[in-house]
Amino acid sequence: MSSSRALPLILVLLLAAGRVAAEPGEWVSYRDAYRAMVVFEKYGKPKNLIQNHYQVMPKDRGVPAEGLQLALNSKSLQLKLPLDATGRAVFPLLKTAYDENAELVLNRKISQLVLRPRVSIVVRPDGVYEAAELQAACEQALNYQRFVDASAHAKKCVGVRFAFAGKGELPGVKLRKGDAEQALPVLPGAAFADDPNQAFLTVTYRFAQPAAREQVVTRDAPLAIAALFE
Amino acid sequence: MEKLLALTLAGLCGTVSAQTPATNLMPDGSHDMYIGLGAVSAPAYEGARERRRSALPVLQMEWSNGIFVSGLSAGMHLSRQPSMEFGPLLAVQRGRSESGSSRAVGGVEAGSGEFDLVLPAPDLEAKKAQAEVGRLSGMNDIGRRLEAGGFFNYYLTPQLRLTNSLLAGSAKERNGARWNLGVQYIVRPGAHHSLALAAGLTLVNRHYNETYFGVTPEEEMSSGNRAYAPSGGLKDVLLGARWNFAFAPAWILTSALQFARLQASAKDSPLVERPSNLTVSTALAYRF
Numbered sequence: 116m117s118s119s120r121a122l123p124l125i126l127v128l129l130l131a132a133g134r135v136a137a138e139p140g141e142w143v144s145y146r147d148a149y150r151a152m153v154v155f156e157k158y159g160k161p162k163n164l165i166q167n168h169y170q171v172m173p174k175d176r177g178v179p180a181e182g183l184q185l186a187l188n189s190k191s192l193q194l195k196l197p198l199d200a201t202g203r204a205v206f207p208l209l210k211t212a213y214d215e216n217a218e219l220v221l222n223r224k225i226s227q228l229v230l231r232p233r234v235s236i237v238v239r240p241d242g243v244y245e246a247a248e249l250q251a252a253c254e255q256a257l258n259y260q261r262f263v264d265a266s267a268h269a270k271k272c273v274g275v276r277f278a279f280a281g282k283g284e285l286p287g288v289k290l291r292k293g294d295a296e297q298a299l300p301v302l303p304g305a306a307f308a309d310d311p312n313q314a315f316l317t318v319t320y321r322f323a324q325p326a327a328r329e330q331v332v333t334r335d336a337p338l339a340i341a342a343l344f345e
Numbered sequence: 346m347e348k349l350l351a352l353t354l355a356g357l358c359g360t361v362s363a364q365t366p367a368t369n370l371m372p373d374g375s376h377d378m379y380i381g382l383g384a385v386s387a388p389a390y391e392g393a394r395e396r397r398r399s400a401l402p403v404l405q406m407e408w409s410n411g412i413f414v415s416g417l418s419a420g421m422h423l424s425r426q427p428s429m430e431f432g433p434l435l436a437v438q439r440g441r442s443e444s445g446s447s448r449a450v451g452g453v454e455a456g457s458g459e460f461d462l463v464l465p466a467p468d469l470e471a472k473k474a475q476a477e478v479g480r481l482s483g484m485n486d487i488g489r490r491l492e493a494g495g496f497f498n499y500y501l502t503p504q505l506r507l508t509n510s511l512l513a514g515s516a517k518e519r520n521g522a523r524w525n526l527g528v529q530y531i532v533r534p535g536a537h538h539s540l541a542l543a544a545g546l547t548l549v550n551r552h553y554n555e556t557y558f559g560v561t562p563e564e565e566m567s568s569g570n571r572a573y574a575p576s577g578g579l580k581d582v583l584l585g586a587r588w589n590f591a592f593a594p595a596w597i598l599t600s601a602l603q604f605a606r607l608q609a610s611a612k613d614s615p616l617v618e619r620p621s622n623l624t625v626s627t628a629l630a631y632r633f
Contacts, residue, residue: 118606142594143536144591144594145594146371146377149370149371150369150370150371153370153371154370154427157370157418157425165407167594175430191496209372210373210374210375213371213372213375214372214375216594216595216632216633218594219593225536225537226535226536228536261502262426262427262428263428264428264500264502264503265428265499265500265501265502266501266502272358
């Protein structure tokens with residue numbers, strides 16, 4: 116096919132593409148998100164203490180996270196994906212949405228946002244965390260990180276971070292050793308180390324060396340528990 | 346995520362090397378396909394001074410079982426580890442006639458290839474070019490060749506990929522072999538943009554270089570080029586960039602720039618008028 120003969124076809128394609136591009140809405144490709152999120156589902160090593168969400172966060176500190184909305188739209192599906200306070204949503208792995216080349220729609224300019232899979236430690240309903248269990252959870256998160264990023268092999272687990280709502284009563288988090296209890300310090304900061312949103316109250320528990328028989332006890336359920344690597 | 350999103354829409358080093366799209370996990374029974382059309386401006390053949398502008402069909406398909414087609418190369422992802430990709434690879438090596446190299450089909454991903462397209466009858470442009478590509482006049486035609494081999498890619502980080510592909514079956518006697526080595530770095534300057542930068546090199550055996558850069562005594566008589574018997578070794582070094590702009594969920598504009606410089610025996614061939622070449626392409630593709 117010569118370039119002169121191809122030109123009309125290219126113009127038709129461009130016009131068709133222009134019509135599609137003119138449709139309103141901030142979107143990301145469901146297929147692209149799917150291929151990132153499904154890696155965790157296919158991961159075959161222990162992961163019972165960790166979970167994976169799809170996270171939408173403002174890129175910069177000045178942009179408010181409140182009011183962010185995420186939805187999945189395709190020819191036959193319209194789903195709202197509720198975001199928690201840390202911007203995480205349960206990501207539906209749906210063949211129908213994939214086959215229909217669905218889009219994830221946002222109510223903010225996408226250039227202001229960061230979208231990514233986010234692995235965190237599962238919150239316990241009783242609020243009592245054995246140090247050994249937290250360390251095991253951190254190791255599971257680190258092993259998964261190494262699975263998706265070979266450069267993480269030099270990192271090691273050093274602790275976990277509990278994140279609570281930034282407004283309201285100070286969270287109560289204590290370190291229990293036998294009968295003794297000690298309150299852990301509460302600091303403002305981000306729920307996850309690489310999050311720009313610093314509007315949380317956080318409590319960091321660093322693993323003792325050598326491992327100690329102790330518990331971390333939370334009065335209120337944290338919004339998220341992040342593994343800390345260094 | 347960064348890597349996976351970027352690699353979906355990024356690529357480079359694709360105009361002459363047979364590399365592979367990234368592993369694409371999807372539901373069982375699903376597929377991810379791009380088809381489109383654009384234009385490419387490239388040397389009439391490797392080492393030619395003359396440039397040729399032509400239409401560039403874009404084709405990339407991936408299935409849930411790991412099989413992919415990118416340009417006119419095809420292979421299968423066997424690894425289920427995100428940091429590693431390997432598997433068998435088939436590719437079509439471009440043929441060459443007195444009018445230059447045959448045309449190409451592009452892909453949209455990192456390392457997606459540009460390969461032969463089954464050609465229609467020579468058009469006016471080709472006839473005109475034939476007259477202009479003087480150093481191939483009197484040289485024997487080289488047919489298209491199906492090459493077979495494998496690929497192995499390794500991610501140092503989610504953004505940085507080392508690529509390898511080894512293919513055999515090219516050259517007149519189908520005993521040519523080439524080994525493409527490269528490194529690719531993907532950045533995302535915006536939510537719907539990705540930019541992939543690459544550097545690479547190609548090592549070939551003697552049979553490969555003899556076919557594409559050599560001149561036999563018979564061809565010396567018919568073409569006027571001095572007889573030349575190149576050795577194997579480093580054939581070329583490559584620098585490239587590919588920019589992909591997804592301006593709608595199903596539409597992508599993919600543009601690539603590649604600089605290649607022939608080396609060693611290939612560069613010294615009497616067929617080579619200009620050892621450094623630039624290939625530029627842009628295409629619009631529909632995802633379905």
